[in-house]
Amino acid sequence: MSRTAAALVIGNEILSGKIADTNTAFLARGLFELGIELRRVVVCGDEVDTICSELNALRSSHDLVFTSGGVGPTHDDVTIEGVAAAFGRPIVRSEAVESVIRHYYGDRATEAHFRMANMPEGAEMLRSAEAPWPTVVIENVYVLPGVPEIFELKFTDLRKRIDHGHEFHSQAVYTKSGEGEVASLLEEIAQAFPSVMVGSYVKWQAEDYRTKVTFDGNDPEQVAKAADMLVEKLDPALFVRREQ
Amino acid sequence: MSRTAAALVIGNEILSGKIADTNTAFLARGLFELGIELRRVVVCGDEVDTICSELNALRSSHDLVFTSGGVGPTHDDVTIEGVAAAFGRPIVRSEAVESVIRHYYGDRATEAHFRMANMPEGAEMLRSAEAPWPTVVIENVYVLPGVPEIFELKFTDLRKRIDHGHEFHSQAVYTKSGEGEVASLLEEIAQAFPSVMVGSYVKWQAEDYRTKVTFDGNDPEQVAKAADMLVEKLDPALFVRREQ
Numbered sequence: 001m002s003r004t005a006a007a008l009v010i011g012n013e014i015l016s017g018k019i020a021d022t023n024t025a026f027l028a029r030g031l032f033e034l035g036i037e038l039r040r041v042v043v044c045g046d047e048v049d050t051i052c053s054e055l056n057a058l059r060s061s062h063d064l065v066f067t068s069g070g071v072g073p074t075h076d077d078v079t080i081e082g083v084a085a086a087f088g089r090p091i092v093r094s095e096a097v098e099s100v101i102r103h104y105y106g107d108r109a110t111e112a113h114f115r116m117a118n119m120p121e122g123a124e125m126l127r128s129a130e131a132p133w134p135t136v137v138i139e140n141v142y143v144l145p146g147v148p149e150i151f152e153l154k155f156t157d158l159r160k161r162i163d164h165g166h167e168f169h170s171q172a173v174y175t176k177s178g179e180g181e182v183a184s185l186l187e188e189i190a191q192a193f194p195s196v197m198v199g200s201y202v203k204w205q206a207e208d209y210r211t212k213v214t215f216d217g218n219d220p221e222q223v224a225k226a227a228d229m230l231v232e233k234l235d236p237a238l239f240v241r242r243e244q
Numbered sequence: 245m246s247r248t249a250a251a252l253v254i255g256n257e258i259l260s261g262k263i264a265d266t267n268t269a270f271l272a273r274g275l276f277e278l279g280i281e282l283r284r285v286v287v288c289g290d291e292v293d294t295i296c297s298e299l300n301a302l303r304s305s306h307d308l309v310f311t312s313g314g315v316g317p318t319h320d321d322v323t324i325e326g327v328a329a330a331f332g333r334p335i336v337r338s339e340a341v342e343s344v345i346r347h348y349y350g351d352r353a354t355e356a357h358f359r360m361a362n363m364p365e366g367a368e369m370l371r372s373a374e375a376p377w378p379t380v381v382i383e384n385v386y387v388l389p390g391v392p393e394i395f396e397l398k399f400t401d402l403r404k405r406i407d408h409g410h411e412f413h414s415q416a417v418y419t420k421s422g423e424g425e426v427a428s429l430l431e432e433i434a435q436a437f438p439s440v441m442v443g444s445y446v447k448w449q450a451e452d453y454r455t456k457v458t459f460d461g462n463d464p465e466q467v468a469k470a471a472d473m474l475v476e477k478l479d480p481a482l483f484v485r486r487e488q
Contacts, residue, residue: 013443015282017273018458020266024287029261038259043268043285073424074444075431105424112427149448180317180349183356187319199257200318204393214262 002037002166002218006058009043010051010070010079011146023068023144023151030155035166035218036064046070051082059086059141064162066155069146071136073112079143080136084120087138092121097134128157169220171227174209174240178202182211185233193226195219209240246281246410246462250302253287254295254314254323255390267312267388267395274399279410279462280308290314295326303330303385308406310399313390317356323387324380328364331382336365341378372401413464415471418453418484422446426455429477437470439463453484 007027013019024041031038039062044050051070059065070079084091097117105113119125125134135154136143142158144151175182179202190198196217203210215226224244231242251271257263268285275282283306288294295314303309314323328335341361349357363369369378379398380387386402388395419426423446434442440461447454459470468488475486 009285012441013445014268015272015285016276016441016443016460017269017271017282018443019445020269022264024258025261025264027261028259032260038261039289041253041259041285041287045283072446074427075434076443108422108425110424110427113424115427147446147448178352180354180357181352183318183354183359190319197256197260199260199262199320201257201263202316202391204391216260 002035002168003063003164004061005031005036005038005064005066006040006062007038007042008051008054008058008065008067009041009146010046010067010082011043012045012076014043014069015045021068022148023146026148026152027066027068027155030159032168032216034159034163035168036162046076046078048078048081048085051079052085055083055086055141059139063140065141067141067143068151071116071143071145073110073115077115080118080120083136083138083141083143086141087120089120089122089138091118093117094119094125094134096125100133126158126161166218168216168218169223171215171223172243173213173215173227173230173234174242175211175213175230175234176209176238176240177211177234179211182213182230182234185230186213189226189229192229193217193222195222196226198226246279246412247307247408248305249275249280249282249308249310250284250306251282251286252295252298252302252309252311253285253390254290254311254326255287256289256320258287258313259289265312266392267390270392270396271310271312271399274403276412276460278403278407279412280406290320290322292322292325292329295323296329299327299330299385303383307384309385311385311387312395315360315387315389317354317359321359324362324364327380327382327385327387330385331364333364333366333382335362337361338363338369338378340369344377370402370405410462412460412462413467415459415467416487417457417459417471417474417478418486419455419457419478420453420482420484421455421478423455426457426474426478429474430457433470433473436473437461437466439466440470442470 014021028038042054070077094117101113124137127134199214201212215223217223258265272282314321338361345357368381371378443458445456459467461467
């Protein structure tokens, strides 16, 4: 049974289309590589009550939850307040982070900067050589920043912690068949191999294939057999190649 | 009062990181231009029950809901079933769409292709010269495909229908200030102009500015006054430029 995960992406700038969220795609790929099933993503605005209720819904129904965004120094950065409210904990100021801020900004440090040292009481703070600025963790919730470069750095750093060695295995078969022509065969394969996720992707731009069929699962043997079944049943003239 | 919108993005391929969703960003920009406030986006997998419950939550609390994905011919395309379940309507086969499919695929048409003619009973079907394949609409829910080229074509076509002429107005001020240095001033401006959304975006790559401050709202005069306030109170040495 795979572990499950959810993401809460926080930011008015994403909902207004000013910034395109790339963190979800990065997180999705990373979790998939670790065999963790991302089941739900919610994008919401910078509002304490909304963050609190969305987070409570997600953390009670998934093994891991990642938040993205809303942890900077400005008035609309309210993720920490939302997280603290969700756990019913007061906000306290971390002296360790305060000293990082003082060191980094020196005389330019303002009260707004020091807001970034606010933490829900009892939160764990993860630091490493690669990500010296701490990542806030409370129970199964990982609070990550919205800036993609830092989000990616921090998630990459977290992988060691959350990797339990149950990665997914994947194979792909490329065919000249259209999606509609292989649909009933794919349904048959999906029923024959219930532990394997079967997906199909149409190529709209000109390529040497029309449909890419993917097979993913925790059991490499089942994945291979499901892909075998497609290759065997496909008209050989329509087979292009296999990736394993 | 702006109208509100939500999006339900449906697809295992997005949650597994195989495909990066670009439809949300396109939709977000388009709705913003029309003065419609996108308040919530949910990404979920290809499961009828999940789509049904997510859609019911979104459509009861937003003026407009857009779904993306899960409307193709394969076994995992179950959005129509989910939408029909949410509205408690049976699925019927549209003869008009059946004939489009017959015309398009000719002898290659399979039963899987004809699944794409399934509709919740009583759904409206929007067609136009630009988007001859119909868009399914039920009450406040617009069912759009996941393929970005078609999603974009269809949404662009829908704009005329949903545009009520209350677009947002935007201005931006670029400054050499860091976000932390202007944070308290931005909070003051946000409080002085409650109808204006004030956002700030740090530039991490080298540019002639460090922070872009945005002002958005339905009332152009309030937007301009909020931007004026920042320009007046900012140290002139840190002002870079204004976009209006």
